[in-house]
Amino acid sequence: MHKNIRFLEKWSSVQIITVGFLFIILLGAAILSLPISSRSGQWTNLVDSLFTATSAVCVTGLVVLDTATHWSLFGKVVIISLIQIGGLGFMTIATMISLIRGKKINLKERLLIQESLNQIDLSGIVSLTRKIILMVFIIESVGGILLSISFIPKFGLIGGLAYGFFHSISAFCNAGFDLMGSISGEFSSLTSFYDNSFIMITVSLLIILGGLGYPVILDVLKNKRFSKLNVHSKLVITSTVLLLLVGFVFIFGLEYNNPDTLGNMDMKGKVLSSIFQTSTLRTAGFNSIDLALTKEPTILLMIILMLIGASPASTGGGIKTTTVAVLFLTVKDFLCGKDEIHIFERSISFDSIKKAIVIFFIAIFIFIVGTLVLSITNPQFSLIECVFEVMSAYATVGLSIGGSPNLNTIGKFIIMILMFLGRVGSLTIFTAILSINIAKKDKNIRRPKGKIIIG
Template structure:
């Protein structure tokens, strides 16, 4: 019996994969029920599965409009999946353990370590406690501001409901919205392109949700320690630089495009440029029509979506730290340096190899799925590449492809969202054989590169 138990013992990555899959299936079942639909008719299971995957993987891609298709019950199911998926089901289960004063076991700490992408278990429970406090506090403050703002447009009751829903959705970088029920399906925040309150609060939520809880905790403790970790410095620098560069590029390319920025005043142009630069951090909301943007802007957004958010956050992508490591490696090689140095710290070779591995797996996944979809979907290559990258980066931006996906297309995009949320390496560790320690090393060989 002991040998059988040992054989079926699951590793932390496997538990994460199974846990997320179970939540998605439960969500899909609930969303397919007649009570979840605004019309009272059952939703096709494939559409419910796609929506549940998108919500749990905090992506935002939808085949049916959330605000107009789903009833309040269905919308509550979706926002619950977003909260659980964004913070992680293990984080939510830890919350219940705190409430019930239950001790966190060693196995649970190992899973939390894997879920939060941490190098060790030291302080993991304290970090989870902070994650819960920060998340609920930020969502509450944003919900109050949103509720007050939208109460003027929608009435007090609907304004409060919209405020709570969108605060949770945007902080978890999900991008789901309800404005299809009051404006038109799939409109997102296009009506509020020049609204300072909606834009600033939304961008604040997206950025805070995307920098990662470790960085957030580090910033809060700055007054006490008077220093930031290397990880926090890299994340904050890369995030700020990508947002600034993204806003400038989008502003330049779209300035004269009457279908996007061209019709807005100067403040609206600046706001919309920054919002479209922040949103590819894996948020998925948009204040201008993405499908109407110039191809140069669309391709640039694909790059931003592929990079994504930061480790230990609610976002996806290869992460800002991976991108920074690759850029550092390129600069070091060009300069003839042996080490990658960031903020006077040398990066270990294991970090560099992990960054290269993660990027290559992600690149192969995006290319492979895009190639498959070009044979099954009647869409242009750029639109499909945009859709797949959005799914992998758990972004949720689309050029209008999602509602027209075939059955096969919905399955492939769902699997891509799943892989993007868990991370290619976590998925590889979960599905691959258990690593064994090498007993010997081969002699070093040399090949010509370049």
Template structure:
């Protein structure tokens, strides 16, 4: 009699995402998905499906010109499933069928939504669905009203819905290839106030996480925010303001980027390019034309990424804030990291350090590998790797020129970035054994 295999929640998540990617790959390979009626190669279909499911936005073929309506719908469904998490979608069907959510399913939801316990997890999931649909719906209406002026109502409505889903899930896919040129993203709307502000709002809301959104909505009645929400909002605000200032200063006189825009356009474009490394992937400036200092600064922003429990990737704003807090505490000779009169536990600090070191080593390894197989500038390769790991989707033009090995490597990097390196590590680790003893404490010299 065969022994029943029991999977841990992280293993179920890994296998679930892999399954969704495989299904997406097969659908995108169908001739009906391509405008030319020819089947997309397995590697390119796999890359596109991975990028969509991992809500990244890196593309080897232009979405708007290569894919038919069927192919575009497959991609946007992969983005929605990948953004909310396949377990969230499975739970949605359970709600529709009026099925009871089991403890095992609650544990999977806990892992998928990156929560510390199962308490209130189903209630949080209901909020996630309501908030997502409401935000995407409002944005779709605003986009439709604006794009109907340029594209007509029918196309404006389709573009409005499609891009609202893409941008809220921080995917960065766009359909503007037939309108403004292949791989053009939102460059034609660099100084358009409505498009910029709706897009920026979607990206920020998708990037701060559903816990924070819930906290903000309930603030009028509760009159308080959790420590997590305070840290996320503070870190996000500071990073966006700092990014806007740095990009504005570095690119102000660059004729190929901000130089040709008026003051209002310069500020809008700087703000957008500061927000989009939150893992969104859309851009309103020509990224290869940016100065190298700006490109490297964007790499740093992409590595930090979005916030826990969101649709974005990166090491997360709370991890970065914890590291900064540790530095400040060490310099000031303090034993504890304190934020808003709350002390962080040592387990949080160790997790932040572990996650950051994992991420750094992973990015270094992948960059070294691609530096030997891809004949391109180092900064271009590093930009691509960090963009894939942070599930950002920004590129300096390398994606379409990748070798088969490069495409597979970047696809796996997107997969690791979406699920999280710690989740993958937990999924692969053997069964835990209780430690029977501890070694005596030793002292070493640091620094």
């Protein structure tokens, strides 16, 4: 036992987080494969169970088995539990358990929480965790109650509450799992509620709140006025609003006359579906229209928005709004001949710019390789279907136009790997792997500068 503890102490924070997520996925897959987890009382294929557990823990929403019709009540409870763990982060859950037990959080655990929540400052990290747990509980509870108001008349008191809280947790955690398969057909998501203002707006707000990031929500609650917010919160809110507006305008305009999507809806349905679909591209995975029937320009827009994703320290994926914002500002200020990159009267550090560039290029590399491998191993998918599926998995979005159930076994493993990379963070995983072999002394070596012609 003591040997195992000493062995773990030698691991870096990113290595423990990576292995921790993997352990939870494997445990979830083992439980979901049991007969008690399926509605039929039969064993579930281990690959499909692993796919479902990966999608739940990585809060993605891609499924190969319809959640409502395949899984039993026990299985659904397991899935929503995995979603909650994945949304909060297993270190946050572990901290909550330790606090309940009255256990002190040591320095190693604080460093793990800091890495898990993507925080810069270590001070006050336990207090921040307490606030996050309370905030998540309040938001999901309010969302659950609001959704239950619409679901209780349809499913009864117990059923309505179950549906309300399941979809509230799934929406806030940006997971995209739904229970509508037994109501409106398998893999139908929320398409039957496209004109229900209450459900569409409530789910959209939960998705947006989950995608803003815990530090931003707490900063807004503390300072209330935009001018008093820190520069990170200002950048996140500004970029999020801009992306939501751009997404809404393009989806509404491009699909307005498409008879297969918005064309046959009244104005209320068109507006609600455009708002909802733009919000869900923040990496949530719900849909109110059949995405396979959207126009190709709309699909291209959705791929771009999925790549950007949500914001840091949130329940969403993607390369993050701040990464894209920093890259955009870097290009703009470079073209303007400015020596410093700045926003909201604050300069952006070179380390932040360098990290944004690394994250962007790793994402593009994984996206290209993933698309290539998936298109080779799953020839039944068109190229654009492969591109969409890969981006949806890597950005932990959960939307599909080719149909995840149509993937072969190799394709399912490819998507699982992409979901894992997207949730844990490709930069985190590569750092965890490379840190095993890179000697620390190499970091102190300074070499002569070489001149390279660029452009």
